[in-house]
Structures are given as structure tokens and as C-alpha cells.
Amino acid sequence: MRMAFAIALALLTSPISAETLVERGAYLVGSVMVCNNCHTPRGPQGLDMTRMLSGGQTFDEPAFKVTASNITPDKETGIGSWSDAELKHFLVSGIRPNGSAVAPIMPTIFYTVLTARDLDALTAYLRSVPSVHRETPAPEYRVALKPEMPSYAGKQATEGELSDKLARGRYLITIAHCLECHTPEGPSVVHDFAGASGKGGRTFKGPWGSSVSPNITSDPVAGLGQWSDDEIKRAITQGIARDGRKLKPPMAYAGYATMTAQDLDAIVAFVRTLPPKS
Known part of the structure; x- marks a missing residue:
């Protein structure tokens, strides 16, 4: 009985169990995947964190001209109307709920490796950030885009x-x-x-x-x-x-x-x- 209690206590206080999904998602977005680098507007002093993740950098390439979209929970200009399943599917496929595909500057092909828990964490965190009503320009696709498969991507990883x-x-x-x-x-x-x-x-x-x-x-x-x-x-x-x-x-x-x-x-x-x- 004492051993079972000790094991349960250790699990409850371990670093992994102590980290909530929102905290894990915040770490992924801010520290590893650095989503703000593209999805947050830039001002004269750098990233404008008062409008965090409300749409940012424009990429004008030979194949397309796109602006990083609003990924706050705003229902009209962001992802607030997307279901959790739709958001997770988008992250690993690049396909929006309406069936359209995002330009490959959004590295969804790399996100195919995201563990199930990290997909849950990203979804939980993006639901928690402040909603910002901000339109971004519609994308322009100039040529047919060819799919790529980067090194080390393509297969979902496991926590183990x-x-x-x-x-x-x-x-x-x-x-x-x-x-x-x-x-x-x-x-x-x-x-x-x-x-x-x-x-x-x-x-x-x-x-x-x-x-x-x-x-x-x-x-x-x-x-x-x-x-x-x-x-x-x-x-x-x-x-x-x-x-x-x-x-x-x-x-x-x-x-x-x-x-x-x-x-x-x-x-x-x-x-x-x-x-x-x-």
C-alpha cells in the first residue's frame, strides 16, 4: 500500500504530469516551432505581441504570394470556428476545413511527426490565446505546387x-x-x-x-x-x-x-x- 501511494505521488509531481496541455502548447508555439515568427505582425520594434498570432509576414514567391494567417480564436478572421479535429488535421495536412490547401511556406509537412499529445497541446494552447479580429489578405497561387517530403518527416512520433x-x-x-x-x-x-x-x-x-x-x-x-x-x-x-x-x-x-x-x-x-x- 505504501509503495503504491509513493508511486502515485511521484507520478503526480513528476515534471511531465505537472505540465498541462496549455503549458506544453505554449512551449511548442513560443520556443520550438516559433509560430510568432510568421504569424505575429512586425512593427518598427519587432514583433507586436499585443496582436500575437493574428497574422503577420507576407511571402512573395514565384509560386505564390501569401500572408501568414490569423490563428487566434476569432470566429470570423481566425480559427475560432474550426473544430479540434479540423485544426489537428490542418496542422499535419495543410488542408483547411473548406478543403483548400495552404501554401507550403506553412511547414505542415514537417508537422506530420507531431505526437498525439503535442497535437492536443497545440490545439489547447491556440484555443487559450486572446482572440484578435484581424483580416489577412487572400492568398495568390501562381503555379501548381508540387508536394515535397522533407528528411525525417512523414510519420507520427510517439511519446515513448x-x-x-x-x-x-x-x-x-x-x-x-x-x-x-x-x-x-x-x-x-x-x-x-x-x-x-x-x-x-x-x-x-x-x-x-x-x-x-x-x-x-x-x-x-x-x-x-x-x-x-x-x-x-x-x-x-x-x-x-x-x-x-x-x-x-x-x-x-x-x-x-x-x-x-x-x-x-x-x-x-x-x-x-x-x-x-x-
Whole structure:
């Protein structure tokens, strides 16, 4: 009896059981998936958190022109009229409740790995944020979009798998869609995931000017092969390169700075396994 009581008490007070779904969702949105980076408006001083997740950055690409949508619970301009099942389906498929598909700049293909609990957590958190009534421009699709399958995506993960450090790191860099930015474009303006995952080389323009995503593979010259763990963590969380250079956005350094030590360790461990590309 005493042993059963002790086990029950330990479960009730464990870090996992103490974290609510809303808290887990807030961590995923703010620290790992950094949804604010696209879905929150930017002002002269940066992200306007008074209108958090109410629609933000516009992406004007050869294939489409789209603005990150309002994902607050507003029923008219946000996702307030969506059911939980519709929201979860959208996150892993990119298909809205009305049957239309979102542009692939929304990394739903990477979210196919989200565990069932994390899908529940994201849904719970997005229901909890302040509702903001804010229209975003309708999307413009200029050419037919070809489906892609990134490295490490496509199969839902389980909570049990995340107890392994490397599996956890793979999961985290996938839902953080790191390889979306750190993989160059190939033929037909799609990513070359098969041949160049993590090689970098994509150019991003914004208020910061122009920045090029670096090589994050284990290559000892072009990549991170000679970097220490602490140097990699500093680059992720502070935007400072190994040589002291200040790195530019759109990398969401402030969001990643709030990740747990366990998750940062797992990410660094897995990044070390990326095959070298130069």
C-alpha cells in the first residue's frame, strides 16, 4: 500500500504530469516551432505581441504570394470556428476545413511527426490565446505546387520515442522545421532534401536586409564539424557565430533561447549526425 501511494505521488509531481496541455502548447508555439515568427505582425520594434498570432509576414514567391494567417480564436478572421479535429488535421495536412490547401511556406509537412499529445497541446494552447479580429489578405497561387517530403518527416512520433536523446533531437529539428530554411532549393523551386539537407544557402530578405542560411551539417569546413556544443547552442539561442559575428534573422533566436536545456542538448546531438555536405 505504501509503495503504491509513493508511486502515485511521484507520478503526480513528476515534471511531465505537472505540465498541462496549455503549458506544453505554449512551449511548442513560443520556443520550438516559433509560430510568432510568421504569424505575429512586425512593427518598427519587432514583433507586436499585443496582436500575437493574428497574422503577420507576407511571402512573395514565384509560386505564390501569401500572408501568414490569423490563428487566434476569432470566429470570423481566425480559427475560432474550426473544430479540434479540423485544426489537428490542418496542422499535419495543410488542408483547411473548406478543403483548400495552404501554401507550403506553412511547414505542415514537417508537422506530420507531431505526437498525439503535442497535437492536443497545440490545439489547447491556440484555443487559450486572446482572440484578435484581424483580416489577412487572400492568398495568390501562381503555379501548381508540387508536394515535397522533407528528411525525417512523414510519420507520427510517439511519446515513448522521445526518451531517446537522438530521437528527441530529430523530432525537435523536424517540428522546428530547421531543414526548411537550411536546405537549398533544387529544380522547380523545391527543396533538395534528398541531396542537400542541411547544406544551407537559401537567401532571406526582410527588415534585416538579406541573410543566407548557413550549412548546419557535420562538414568540418563548410558546416559545424569543428564547432563545440556550446558554440552551436550560442548560435541557436543568441545569434552569435563561432567567430563572434552577429547572425541575422529570420532565425528566431529569442524564441529558441527559452528552450529547455534537455531539448537544446538533444538538438545539438542530432545535428552532429547530419551527413556532411559542402
